[in-house]
Amino acid sequence: MLIVTAWINDCDLKLLVDTGAALSAITKDAAILLNIDFYHPVRLDQVVVANGAKITVPVVKLKEVKVGGYQASGLEALVLEFPPELRLDGLLGVNFLESLRPTFEFDTATLVLRRAGSSRIS
Numbered sequence: 268m269l270i271v272t273a274w275i276n277d278c279d280l281k282l283l284v285d286t287g288a289a290l291s292a293i294t295k296d297a298a299i300l301l302n303i304d305f306y307h308p309v310r311l312d313q314v315v316v317a318n319g320a321k322i323t324v325p326v327v328k329l330k331e332v333k334v335g336g337y338q339a340s341g342l343e344a345l346v347l348e349f350p351p352e353l354r355l356d357g358l359l360g361v362n363f364l365e366s367l368r369p370t371f372e373f374d375t376a377t378l379v380l381r382r383a384g385s386s387r388i389s
Contacts (some may be wrong), residue, residue: 269371271359271378274333277303280356282334284371284378287358290326292345297356303327305346314345332363335380339363 270286281298290312298305308325315321325346332342342362349355372377 276330282357282359283355285358288358290343290345290362291360293357294349298346337380
């Protein structure tokens with residue numbers, strides 16, 4: 268597992284880097300901390316979770332997400348629950364990573380981000 272520190276709406280959160288997740292995600296507790304009303308989401312999406320079950324979850328907009336020297340505004344995120352023993356605040360998904368050139372250095376558990384061609388991430 269590769270976990271990064273992300274600044275979301277000026278709060279420090281721990282996110283699992285997940286290249287298999289189209290959208291980033293935050294937990295309900297993180298949404299509450301960020302003062303995001305997930306009871307009135309942008310929309311509802313169906314997702315398949317680890318055990319293969321389909322669930323319907325809210326999709327919210329994050330004002331600002333910063334990882335390393337890169338940031339994105341208005342990023343969509345699912346609101347999901349994770350097992351508490353993981354101690355995660357969410358997932359960093361492809362919707363953040365797609366505009367960058369990520370490199371995973373597993374020997375040092377490091378995510379290296381570089382700007383790719385045309386990027387919507389600043």
